[in-house]
Amino acid sequence: MNPLAKFLFELQEISLLIWRSVVALFSRPRYAAETVRQMDLIGVGSLPIVLLTGFFTGGVLVLQTFPTLEYYSIQNEAGRSVATSLIRELGPVLSALMVSGRIGSAISAELGSMVVSQQIDAMRALGTDPVRKLVLPRLTALIVMLPLLTVAADIFGLIGGGVVASTLYNQDTNIFVNSVRNGISTADLVGGMIKPLFFGLIIGSVSCHKGLSTTGGTAGVGRSVTNAVVIASIWVIIFDFFLSKALQVMLDMGRI
Amino acid sequence: MLSSDVPEYNSQIEEDLVQTDLEDPVDSPDRIQPAIEFRDVHLSFDDNKILDGVSFLVRRGETKVILGRSGGGKSTTIRLILGLLKPDSGQILIDGEDITAYTEEEMARVRQKIGMVFQEGALFDSLSVYENVAYRLHEMRIDEDEVEREVRRMLQFVDLEDAIDMMPDELSGGMRRRVGIARALVGDPAIVLFDEPTAGLDPPTARTICELAIKLRDLQDVSSIFVTHEMNNVRYLSSEYATVSEEGQVIFEKEGEKLCLINTEVVMFRDGAIIFSGSDEKLRSSPDTYIQTFINGK
Numbered sequence: 001m002n003p004l005a006k007f008l009f010e011l012q013e014i015s016l017l018i019w020r021s022v023v024a025l026f027s028r029p030r031y032a033a034e035t036v037r038q039m040d041l042i043g044v045g046s047l048p049i050v051l052l053t054g055f056f057t058g059g060v061l062v063l064q065t066f067p068t069l070e071y072y073s074i075q076n077e078a079g080r081s082v083a084t085s086l087i088r089e090l091g092p093v094l095s096a097l098m099v100s101g102r103i104g105s106a107i108s109a110e111l112g113s114m115v116v117s118q119q120i121d122a123m124r125a126l127g128t129d130p131v132r133k134l135v136l137p138r139l140t141a142l143i144v145m146l147p148l149l150t151v152a153a154d155i156f157g158l159i160g161g162g163v164v165a166s167t168l169y170n171q172d173t174n175i176f177v178n179s180v181r182n183g184i185s186t187a188d189l190v191g192g193m194i195k196p197l198f199f200g201l202i203i204g205s206v207s208c209h210k211g212l213s214t215t216g217g218t219a220g221v222g223r224s225v226t227n228a229v230v231i232a233s234i235w236v237i238i239f240d241f242f243l244s245k246a247l248q249v250m251l252d253m254g255r256i
Numbered sequence: 257m258l259s260s261d262v263p264e265y266n267s268q269i270e271e272d273l274v275q276t277d278l279e280d281p282v283d284s285p286d287r288i289q290p291a292i293e294f295r296d297v298h299l300s301f302d303d304n305k306i307l308d309g310v311s312f313l314v315r316r317g318e319t320k321v322i323l324g325r326s327g328g329g330k331s332t333t334i335r336l337i338l339g340l341l342k343p344d345s346g347q348i349l350i351d352g353e354d355i356t357a358y359t360e361e362e363m364a365r366v367r368q369k370i371g372m373v374f375q376e377g378a379l380f381d382s383l384s385v386y387e388n389v390a391y392r393l394h395e396m397r398i399d400e401d402e403v404e405r406e407v408r409r410m411l412q413f414v415d416l417e418d419a420i421d422m423m424p425d426e427l428s429g430g431m432r433r434r435v436g437i438a439r440a441l442v443g444d445p446a447i448v449l450f451d452e453p454t455a456g457l458d459p460p461t462a463r464t465i466c467e468l469a470i471k472l473r474d475l476q477d478v479s480s481i482f483v484t485h486e487m488n489n490v491r492y493l494s495s496e497y498a499t500v501s502e503e504g505q506v507i508f509e510k511e512g513e514k515l516c517l518i519n520t521e522v523v524m525f526r527d528g529a530i531i532f533s534g535s536d537e538k539l540r541s542s543p544d545t546y547i548q549t550f551i552n553g554k
Contacts, residue, residue, distance in 0.1 A: 029395070118378035125338050125372040126392045126439075127364045 014209045017131065018201070021139050024132040035137040042103050042138075043145035049102060050095050050149045051156045057090055058082055058157030062164040066171075075169070079176040080183025082161035087184060087192040091154040093240050096199035099146060100232045104207040107138055108228035111211025112221035120212065135208045142200035150196040187251040195243055199236050206232040289352045291316050291447050291479035292337060297346035299332065299528075306332050307343070308528040316446075317477045317519055319469065321490050323539075323550070324525035330483040331375075333525075334449045337481070338372060339363035350447070371440030371448040375455055377432035379424040379439070385411070386420045389438045410438040414468060430461035437468055448472055450482045454489055466492040471506060473519060474498040487551055494520045494536035524550070 001009070061082045069075045111134060114120050120130050158180055165171040210228035214220045290313040299307040307329045314320045322330045335341045336348055339358060347356050355366055379388050387394070389410055393403045411417045414434040424432060433453050440448055450469060454462035466489055472478040474497050482493060501507045522539050524532035524547060532539060532547055540551060 029397075113381075117376065117381075118374045119380055121335070121338075121340055122372070122374055122378035122380070124340060124360075125367055125370070126395065127367045128391075128395055129360060129364070 010209070013213070014205050017135060017209050017212075018139075018205050020131045021136045021205075024129065024136050025140075029132070031133055031137050034133065035140050038137045038141035039145055041106075042099070042141045043148060046099050046102055046145075046149055047152060049098050050153045053094050053098050054086075054091065054153030054156035055160035057094055057153075058086055058160030058162075059164040061085055061090075061157075062161040063168065066165065066169050070169075075171065076175050077179055077183075078165050078169075078171065079158075079161065079179030079181075083158060083180045083183040084188065086157040086161075087154050087188045089240075089244070091157060092150050092192055092195035092199060093236065095146065095150045095153045096196060096203065096236045097233055099142070099149065099200075100203045100207075100236060101229055103142065104203050104228050104232045105225045107204070107207035108211040108214075108224045109221060111208060112214035112224040115212060115214045116217050116221060130212070135204075135212075138208060139201065139204040142204040143197055144200075146196040146200035146203075147193050150192065154192065187247075191244075191247040191251050194247065195240065198239060198243060202235045202239060203232045206235065289316075290314060290349070291318075291351060292320075292481065293347075293349040293352075294333070294336075295347040295349070297336065297343045297348060299329075299336070299341065299343045305528050307336075310346070310525075310528070310530055312523050312530060312533060314447075314479050314481060315519075316479050317473065319473045319480045319482055319493055319520045321493055321520065321522045322481060322483045322525060323485060323490065323522055325485060325550070328525040329528040330485075330525055331451050334372070334451050334481060334483060337447075337449060338367060338370060368443065369446050371443075371445035373433070373436050373440045373448065373450045373453045375452045376429075377424070377436035379427075379432055379435055381424055383424075384420075385416070385422050385424070385427070385435050388424070388435060389442060391439060392442050406442060407438075410441050411435075413441065413471075414438045415464075430457050430464065433457065433461075433465055434468070437465070441472070444476070446479060448478050448480045450480060450484075452483050452485070454484060454486060459488065462486070462488065463492060467498070467508060469493060470496060470508065471498045475500070475506065490522060490536055490539075494522065 062078055065081050066075060066078055069078055069081065111120070114123075114134075123130050123133065162173060162176045162180075165176045166173050207228040210224045210231070214224045216223070292314040294310050294312050297307050297310045298305075310329070310333065312320065322333060324330050332341065336343055337350070339355060339360075343356060347354055349355065350366055351369070353366070355363065358366065379385075380391065383391070386404075386407055389407045390403045393406060398406075407420070408417060411420055414437050416431060416434050416438065419427065419431060419435070424435070427435065437453070448469075450465075453465050453469075457465065469480060469482055470493060473480060482489065484490070495511050496508050497511060498506055498508055520536075521534060522532065522536055523530055524539065526546060531544065532542060539547065542548065
């Protein structure tokens with residue numbers, strides 16, 4: 001199969017998986033307990049790494065931009081600069097990449113192992129639809145939890161930026177906070193929440209598809225995990241560009 | 257036999273079996289209807305032929321032992337019965353119902369009456385033995401007291417009641433298969449499919465698994481397909497039967513003195529086609545060199 005045909009085939013399979021999940025969402029049986037368990041694993045479990053990432057990203061943004069802003073005598077706008085970068089772009093993308101590494105790999109490894117040990121076949125033989133039981137709870141959990149994780153990353157990023165501005169550059173905290181408040185618009189906040197919804201869908205669908213299509217025993221599980229993380233991460237970055245452009249037009253974002 | 261003769265041979269087998277069934281009903285008119293029936297089933301993956309015009313049937317209460325080398329289409333046959341795969345052509349009937357074109361939702365209903373025992377047990381790693389065996393009942397939202405009663409009954413049947421709280425990774429290979437059997441038997445399915453359940457097991461444990469299959473066949477009137485490549489399994493299944501002694505114990509006796517087993521037949525696959533169907537005695541006396549090589553291992 002040539003690369004283009006393979007890409008189209010994969011896209012078709014992922015689209016079908018999403019469609020089957022949507023159909024399962026509106027019919028019984030539903031696995032609410034499993035969805036809550038996945039939310040806990042994905043959301044609460046990923047919180048420490050997302051908070052750390054957010055905090056240090058906010059910190060390094062101030063660390064790198066403050067001297068330049070100072071050169072132009074606009075160092076009081078450091079908070080605006082950090083808030084805009086974090087909320088529009090870095091918060092959603094970095095959270096998605098961290099979750100893709102941690103959760104995307106876990107999902108594809110778990111489902112891949114279940115495929116090679118015939119547990120998926122056993123599940124179907126026992127009358128359970130694996131999409132309904134395994135895919136839908138993971139997709140739902142990712143779509144719900146990733147925006148919340150992004151908000152947490154944004155807040156900790158701003159805190160990190162504020163700490164660096166006040167401790168390393170002796171900027172008054174009130175100046176930083178005021179700059180942040182002036183820099184954030186409603187469109188930024190809405191856009192920053194819409195992006196992770198799509199990123200959650202991308203990470204969940206790619207990871208579940210890669211896990212469920214595992215072949216070749218335990219070596220195949222390893223390949224599925226690598227592919228899931230790499231493909232989901234690349235798609236997050238590519239999709240982010242087009243999503244940013246669409247949000248700029250729809251929400252009139254991108255203006256100072 | 258030439259490979260070009262195989263489809264004709266398969267149709268001949270089908271005609272013979274249907275003829276026999278019509279002329280020799282066992283108890284009631286219902287029993288004439290086969291539990292499982294394959295009609296000229298073909299399946300290929302890319303250019304690789306997996307099944308080539310396979311036709312056979314399994315009567316009610318009968319065990320069909322499917323023999324053959326690895327990659328001969330044995331496990332694929334079982335996956336087709338469960339609807340985990342779809343054939344390229346031909347028909348598959350379960351209790352007279354043509355399931356060939358059934359959707360996943362329609363198959364979920366058919367699967368209720370089929371139990372499946374996988375090669376390595378295929379137990380859910382994250383669930384305990386109790387939860388594994390209770391899986392189907394939990395899915396059906398059955399009351400927990402009833403679930404526990406049924407799980408204990410099934411674990412008693414496979415003699416593993418003590419393992420009820422263990423996790424799958426604490427079980428030996430034989431115990432995993434027996435838990436797999438208990439899980440397959442929940443809900444008293446009329447059909448049970450065994451996919452190489454004794455592969456990799458020591459002879460006494462393999463014998464235990466065969467005894468469970470014999471008990472199902474003789475004491476619970478279950479129709480089954482037993483996929484294997486081990487001749488010991490064929491010997492146990494086709495020469496012994498289970499009965500209940502005067503003391504109420506299940507005992508296994510050899511055929512010959514009191515009765516002759518007619519509820520077990522052997523089907524042999526080669527390269528996706530059936531090359532033999534009949535009793536184990538006929539199999540052993542077959543002049544076919546492939547069959548003799550398979551039986552004798554040389």
